[in-house]
Amino acid sequence: MGVFSTTSRYSLAFLVMMNLCLKAMASESDIDFSFKNFGKVEPHLALYGDAEVNNHSSSIQISGSTNFSAGRLIFRKPINLVGANPRTMVSFSTYFAFSISGENGDGLAFVVLPVEFPLNIFDGGSMGLLRDRKIKFLAVELDTYMDKTYNDVNNNHVGLDIETPVSVKVGNLSSVNLVLNNGEKLQCWIDYEASGKRIEVRVSKFGETKPVDPLLFYYPLDLSQMWGDEKNGVFVGFVSSNGNSSQKISIHSWSFKSRMPPPRWMHSEPLDPDNVVEIKGEEGIRSIPKRSDCTSRVVLALVFGAGCGVIVAFFIVFVWIVVGSKRPVAPEELAGKGNEFEYKKFGEERAIKDGDGNGEK
Incomplete structure (x- = not known):
């Protein structure tokens, strides 16, 4: 039992050490945060432009104070989308609840921006981004304005923008009986799987479960071609502008998680x-x-x-x-006593037998 217990302890210690090593390797690139509401200014968040905290609704109003309003909500710490190997990209998932008032403005977009992006500069660009600047960015837009300049399909769609406001893939929200700008609180899930090079976007009414089928699916999307050399990481957050309207856009909650992809032999790719x-x-x-x-x-x-x-x-x-x-x-106190006892006992028994024999004769 003692040998078995010692072996079990050594084996358990070995497994625990391996588990800690794997967690330490993963934690170098993983980032996980969650804001259930915004009742106060969070130190990890930065607000730019017209973005401000709405204490009454415990939300952040990104734009809508006046006409041609624009704002940005950015997580302060850069996210590393590249693992130790430059060819290993990091997967991420984000969830947020939002609401958009009834006017037809530019809408809202979740963005991934390079760290050199001038966050405090606004020049009237669509969605609160910059116009006529060659800057790498990824955006998932929730658009409420049909702009023929960008080939928008309607004023109620989700679009995937890669380095340009012209969407490479569009999902029609009217097809799932959702309206972006009716003031109702909605929720959105965005999942990027690095090993499969695919991104999925889902939208539903607030309080409903996550839809099984994505509203927007795009493959292949290799972010290593965009940010493979970004050693300082990228910023994630939201941008918005209302154009010539009084549209108000608010973020009510937000969570984000990045993770290293599993080895290629563990993952089935498209x-x-x-x-x-x-x-x-x-x-x-x-x-x-x-x-x-x-x-x-x-x-x-x-x-x-x-x-x-x-x-x-x-x-x-x-x-x-x-x-x-x-x-x-x-045990030391029992060493040698067993043999001595047997020897004495045998000797005494032999003496008694000899005595009995002599008495009979």
Whole structure:
């Protein structure tokens, strides 16, 4: 029992140390924060332009004080979207509750901006961004104004903007019976999966569960091409402008979480058409991976198997050393007493038998 308990303690300590090491590696890039309301000015948040805290509703009103109002709400600490390996991007998920009043303004956008973006400068650009400037940015817009300049489909849509206000993908909110600018509180989920290079956007009424199907889905989106060399990280937050209207836009709550992606061998990625060969046969057309792609998968599997083998072998040797070094030892006060007792007893019994025999003769 003593040997087993000692081995269990060593094994448990080994597993705990491995778990702490993995958590420490992940925490270098992971950021997790949540603001359930905004009853006061949070030290981790920065407000620019017309953005201000509305103590009455415990929210942050980003724009809407006057016509041509614009504002920004930014998390102060830069987010690192690149892991230790420059080719390893970090996934993120964000959730926020918002409301937009009934006028037709530019709406609201969740943005990812480079750290050199001039946050305190406004020049009348759409959505509270800057006009005519070559700045890398990613934006998920909740647009309530149909601007033909940017090929908007209507005045009630979600759009994905990559370095330009012209959306590369649009989701029509009218198709899910939602209206952005009726003053009702809504909620939005944005999920970016780095290993799959995809982004998903979901919107629903406040209090409802997260929809299963995304309103907007886009693939491939490789943020390493935009911010692979951004060693100082990027800013995340919200921008808004109301144009020539009195539209008011408020953020009621906000949470954000970044995370390192799992290893490639643990994650199923969308099929890449460039790595597929079509074969025509009697059963129709079948798609199979190219030989180069199969070879790389086999190599990865072999490397992973070898790594697991090394870990298992190390653990077996570790347990064998611990068990082998523990041998049962008799207590010092009992050493040698057992044999002496047996010897004396045998001698006494022999003497009695000899005595009995002589008496009979």
